[in-house]
Amino acid sequence: MAADVLLRVDRDQAFAAAALDAEIARSPQLDARDRALATELAYGSLRVRRWLESRLQRHATRPLDKLDPRVRVHLVLATFQLFFLERVPKFAAVSEAVSAVRAVNGPKVAAFANAILRKLAREAEAEVASLDLEAIAVESAPPWLFSSLAASLGDAGARAYLRSALTAPPNGICVYAANMRDAWLERLREAAPQGEFELGPLSAHAIRVRGAGRPHDLPGFAEGAWTLQEEGSQVIALALGARAGDVVLDACAGRGNKTALLASAVGAGAVDAADLHPSKLARLREELTRLARAPRATYAVDWSVGAGAVEGRYHRILVDAPCSGTGTLGRRPDLYLRRAPEDLARLSALQVAIVTRTADLLEPGGRLVYAVCSVLREEGEQVIEKILAARPDLELQPFEGQPAADLAKGESMLRLLPHVHGTDGYFLASLVKRPATC
Numbered sequence: 001m002a003a004d005v006l007l008r009v010d011r012d013q014a015f016a017a018a019a020l021d022a023e024i025a026r027s028p029q030l031d032a033r034d035r036a037l038a039t040e041l042a043y044g045s046l047r048v049r050r051w052l053e054s055r056l057q058r059h060a061t062r063p064l065d066k067l068d069p070r071v072r073v074h075l076v077l078a079t080f081q082l083f084f085l086e087r088v089p090k091f092a093a094v095s096e097a098v099s100a101v102r103a104v105n106g107p108k109v110a111a112f113a114n115a116i117l118r119k120l121a122r123e124a125e126a127e128v129a130s131l132d133l134e135a136i137a138v139e140s141a142p143p144w145l146f147s148s149l150a151a152s153l154g155d156a157g158a159r160a161y162l163r164s165a166l167t168a169p170p171n172g173i174c175v176y177a178a179n180m181r182d183a184w185l186e187r188l189r190e191a192a193p194q195g196e197f198e199l200g201p202l203s204a205h206a207i208r209v210r211g212a213g214r215p216h217d218l219p220g221f222a223e224g225a226w227t228l229q230e231e232g233s234q235v236i237a238l239a240l241g242a243r244a245g246d247v248v249l250d251a252c253a254g255r256g257n258k259t260a261l262l263a264s265a266v267g268a269g270a271v272d273a274a275d276l277h278p279s280k281l282a283r284l285r286e287e288l289t290r291l292a293r294a295p296r297a298t299y300a301v302d303w304s305v306g307a308g309a310v311e312g313r314y315h316r317i318l319v320d321a322p323c324s325g326t327g328t329l330g331r332r333p334d335l336y337l338r339r340a341p342e343d344l345a346r347l348s349a350l351q352v353a354i355v356t357r358t359a360d361l362l363e364p365g366g367r368l369v370y371a372v373c374s375v376l377r378e379e380g381e382q383v384i385e386k387i388l389a390a391r392p393d394l395e396l397q398p399f400e401g402q403p404a405a406d407l408a409k410g411e412s413m414l415r416l417l418p419h420v421h422g423t424d425g426y427f428l429a430s431l432v433k434r435p436a437t438c
């Protein structure tokens with residue numbers, strides 16, 4: 001299964017999560033432990049793919065990219081197990097890969113695979129206890145990404161950031177009624193004793209969760225008391241500081257992960273949701289109706305072209321902009337293969353265009369929070385500089401909403417970092433439209 005996932009990522013540029021879900025759906029007989037192993041193999045090997053391939057290449061007599069793609073993924077998976085999965089016996093990792101290669105490519109290629117993997121098994125035996133995970137993480141990132149991270153976070157920050165991306169941050173639960181969070185923590189612990197639940201240290205709504213199985217089966221989900229939302233994503237929605245009675249626009253609402261929290265905050269006010277994709281808005285409407293937090297209106301809009309049918313004036317606007325997603329490397333390691341440096345210029349132009357367009361809809365004195373799941377300056381400070389140059393009526397002002405206001409220590413820009421905050425990586429900025437002068 002893991003080999004099929006890697007093959008689909010390589011060959012079809014498939015998203016690893018979607019390819020894995022499809023494989024799991026095709027094999028309903030697998031138990032939870034096997035599913036977890038397939039996930040660990042696929043995600044784990046994608047996280048360190050470049051390092052694994054450079055180890056393999058030392059022993060391969062021909063370039064890895066000239067091999068049959070199926071042989072290549074079996075070699076990668078076996079090497080991952082040899083170095084990183086101590087509970088898989090080394091002979092088993094080698095023989096599984098060699099049999100898979102033999103079945104498809106015949107005995108000659110299987111002998112080639114066997115020779116390489118046996119050498120690597122001996123090396124792994126000697127090295128496994130002293131692997132330098134930070135160095136491996138850095139070597140596994142494309143050089144352009146490391147340079148960009150180092151320019152954004154400093155050299156040590158970039159290394160710590162990539163080291164943290166070797167494991168996924170915990171999943172998040174967002175309990176809408178913050179005063180019920182402790183009670184839900186107890187109930188969830190009782191319902192899934194095998195899981196690890198703890199209060200999120202940042203958002204007053206957050207419970208962090210690991211290893212609790214399918215969250216949809218836990219109490220509280222079906223009745224809409226809580227939903228799945230990573231804690232950093234909650235911090236972004238709360239950073240807007242929406243209050244009862246506000247009229248708010250969630251300008252890039254997607255499927256509405258943040259819209260629901262905004263709707264909770266405005267009470268009798270209103271939240272409108274916009275996005276490029278009508279299909280996402282349909283899902284948003286369905287899910288938020290289920291949660292009794294339906295938006296006032298939804299708009300399919302391409303902000304790079306115009307404001308479409310959106311005419312209102314808003315007290316607050318959230319621009320959760322399309323971005324490189326490089327803040328989510330721990331969760332989406334296929335981004336290492338998918339992203340290229342030229343993406344940053346294209347995305348930052350789009351980010352500037354979306355903010356400058358949506359700012360037209362902001363009331364004087366109103367607040368706009370810009371957010372991306374990226375920690376790169378190209379999508380952070382540099383975008384803000386361009387927005388301020390294009391829109392002299394906007395100015396940076398400290399965040400109003402907690403916990404962003406405290407985390408930013410009175411500043412108007414904030415980075416959430418996996419190795420510091422235990423969330424995905426994000427950049428946020430808080431802008432206010434100057435009141436009109438006559």
Ligand SMILES: C[S@@+](CC[C@H](N)C(=O)[O-])C[C@H]1O[C@@H](n2cnc3c(N)ncnc32)[C@H](O)[C@@H]1O
Pocket residue numbers: 233251252253254255256257258259274275276277280301302303304320321322323373
């Ligand atoms: C980072 S995602 C937002 C995710 C969403 N806020 C959430 O919390 O799930 C960015 C969104 O921007 C939308 N988008 C991309 N380009 C756009 C454009 N030109 N105009 C409007 N929306 C756009 C994408 O469809 C995507 O849903």
